Amino acid sequence: MTTAGEEFIRRMAAGDRDAFGHFYDRYAPLVFPLILRIVRDRTDAADVLQEVFWEAWQGASGYDPARGTPEAWMITRARTRAIDRIRAVRRRSETFVPPVDEGLAPASPEPGGDAAERAEDRGVIRTALNQLPHAQREVIELAYYAGLTQTEISARLQQPLGTVKTRIRLGLERLRDVVRRAT
Amino acid sequence: MNGHETYETLAAVYAVGALDGDDLAQFEVHLAEGCQPCATALRESREALARLALGDTRAVPPAEVKSALMARIGTAPRAAARPSRAGWLTWAAATAAVVALAAMLTSGIVASRYEARLGQMAREMAAERERLQREEAALELLRDPATRVVELRSPSGSNAIARVIWNDKAGGHLIVSNLPPAPEGKAYELWALGGAQPRPAGLFQVDASGRVAQKVEAGGEPPKGFAVTLEPATGVPAPTGPIVMASR
Numbered sequence: 144m145t146t147a148g149e150e151f152i153r154r155m156a157a158g159d160r161d162a163f164g165h166f167y168d169r170y171a172p173l174v175f176p177l178i179l180r181i182v183r184d185r186t187d188a189a190d191v192l193q194e195v196f197w198e199a200w201q202g203a204s205g206y207d208p209a210r211g212t213p214e215a216w217m218i219t220r221a222r223t224r225a226i227d228r229i230r231a232v233r234r235r236s237e238t239f240v241p242p243v244d245e246g247l248a249p250a251s252p253e254p255g256g257d258a259a260e261r262a263e264d265r266g267v268i269r270t271a272l273n274q275l276p277h278a279q280r281e282v283i284e285l286a287y288y289a290g291l292t293q294t295e296i297s298a299r300l301q302q303p304l305g306t307v308k309t310r311i312r313l314g315l316e317r318l319r320d321v322v323r324r325a326t
Numbered sequence: 327m328n329g330h331e332t333y334e335t336l337a338a339v340y341a342v343g344a345l346d347g348d349d350l351a352q353f354e355v356h357l358a359e360g361c362q363p364c365a366t367a368l369r370e371s372r373e374a375l376a377r378l379a380l381g382d383t384r385a386v387p388p389a390e391v392k393s394a395l396m397a398r399i400g401t402a403p404r405a406a407a408r409p410s411r412a413g414w415l416t417w418a419a420a421t422a423a424v425v426a427l428a429a430m431l432t433s434g435i436v437a438s439r440y441e442a443r444l445g446q447m448a449r450e451m452a453a454e455r456e457r458l459q460r461e462e463a464a465l466e467l468l469r470d471p472a473t474r475v476v477e478l479r480s481p482s483g484s485n486a487i488a489r490v491i492w493n494d495k496a497g498g499h500l501i502v503s504n505l506p507p508a509p510e511g512k513a514y515e516l517w518a519l520g521g522a523q524p525r526p527a528g529l530f531q532v533d534a535s536g537r538v539a540q541k542v543e544a545g546g547e548p549p550k551g552f553a554v555t556l557e558p559a560t561g562v563p564a565p566t567g568p569i570v571m572a573s574r
């Protein structure tokens with residue numbers, strides 16, 4: 144079965160601008176909060192958002208549904224570009240490391256459709272990260288949201304590299320488990 | 327096999343974007359060589375992380391982003407869309423498998439089925455051995471402090487990415503991901519930059535999922551960077567086609 148998102152991407156690959164408009168309307172509100180959370184500045188976040196959708200338009204023919212959902216395709220890209228942005232800032236100011244959020248903001252309610260269906264398990268998934276042991280959650284947040292590499296995390300937490308790797312692996316396994324059970 | 331557990335850990339660190347140094351190059355070689363369990367683990371991790379991100383509060387993006395994008399796609403020239411071949415290839419492979427199976431069944435000779443199976447296993451083992459040898463050679467290279475890893479990106483902003491693990495004495499390995507297959511009659515060509523002229527460093531094609539890993543021979547001036555262009559399938563002595571990827 145082809146999802147609406149996949150259908151939009153297929154039409155974008157054929158040069159369909161309307162499909163791109165619909166694709167944007169559907170996915171921009173999903174990826175923007177992640178970008179904002181990572182870069183923390185609204186103007187920067189808007190720049191990154193534009194970059195991410197421009198790449199999606201350019202790269203639509205390279206999308207392969209067998210390798211992931213449109214959501215994962217866009218979120219992975221958005222996260223990468225947002226991290227590129229903060230790493231560039233960090234290189235300029237050497238020691239700057241963004242703080243890590245202590246909690247995730249609650250999801251806002253929204254009107255019907257499949258977005259509402261997604262909202263149901265959103266609560267379960269949002270708390271997934273909170274359910275992790277602190278040590279596992281910390282390394283995943285430092286990596287995924289703050290863009291630190293394993294070596295940087297190891298230095299920052301003063302933990303051996305092997306410990307950092309193991310914590311990331313265990314934490315991620317647990318997250319995958321929660322998501323699997325929620326779907 | 328116990329040795330694979332290391333890769334499972336690397337796959338997790340890779341999924342959260344935190345892999346660096348030799349681990350990163352080592353894992354990308356492993357992935358480019360086509361390890362299915364790691365590709366699956368990575369896909370599942372990305373889906374899980376995406377679901378996690380979708381749990382965040384909705385935020386309305388500034389309206390001017392959409393209008394800027396719509397204006398941009400309306401005017402900018404865009405690389406001609408090429409239908410993905412992945413779907414077609416899957417279909418072709420499935421058809422071929424059905425035809426092969428039918429041939430085996432109608433042959434009616436049990437022995438020939440075993441022979442075919444044995445032949446296939448021998449081919450798979452030879453391919454596996456070759457894959458391991460390439461992987462070991464790349465790892466060996468990474469242990470040499472004189473080896474560096476050069477990243478190539480697409481100037482058009484596509485998500486195609488390549489890395490060259492390079493050693494001036496021993497040569498190196500090219501690892502490519504997310505590059506669309508070259509059109510009929512064309513191939514990608516790698517160039518070593520830094521001498522008076524770009525030096526041809528090998529022709530390559532990618533598989534249906536946009537990947538390849540291959541050896542790059544040493545020679546010429548020590549390169550300062552690398553680039554990939556799209557060229558006629560037979561290759562050219564000096565670049566003529568568009569630059570698909572380049573190091574910074």
Ligand SMILES: [Zn+2]
Pocket residue numbers: 330333334356361362363364365
């Ligand atoms: Zn593997």
